Amino acid sequence: DSGVTQTPKHLITATGQRVTLRCSPRSGDLSVYWYQQSLDQGLQFLIQYYNGEERAKGNILERFSAQQFPDLHSELNLSSLELGDSALYFCASSPNGGGLYEQYFGPGTRLTVT
């Protein structure tokens, strides 16, 4: 158990809908990273927050947004969902901004868009 928690574990929703995925980092970790894992694209970095501020952006669609709250938990919002958004969404956390060697991944949220 990495100490990173993600809710919900599974989410099934329809095209066009909006969902929110939640991540609680390990105690004391300041950085949160979001990744999307699909069969054809593999694990792709979406966005990083450090202590409430956006730190780095990857291949995140404009329909997706994230934030990190004062208690350091983070939420990933996915809107106008499409079938292609079906994937595993992982959150990772690290103690500080330089998290290359210390990213601890949560168990993921499996999103199915029908």
Added chain:
Amino acid sequence: QKEVEQDPGPLSVPEGAIVSLNCTYSNSAFQYFMWYRQYSRKGPELLMYTYSSGNKEDGRFTAQVDKSSKYISLFIRDSQPSDSATYLCAMSGENTDKLIFGTGTRLQVFP
């Protein structure tokens, strides 16, 4: 062409075999190289990391980086059924936390 290429497998080997997992990459700016293990229905966990070229050993695992060939490898000695998982390579350049992952190789070690 993807920045990082990895054979998806599956790779099926008997217990005790030496396993070789590989990735190739195209971006010569990559300096940090990592291997993650992902069990079914779990998040990835960091196995090993290396900086620039060279070898690194940790127990039954050895990571190799050949920057001239843009090729990295993970060797598993005396493989065990508990090693059955998907192995993901990941890499990054300087001054960034952004990791570029391979698609993963599924390994099955049978008793």
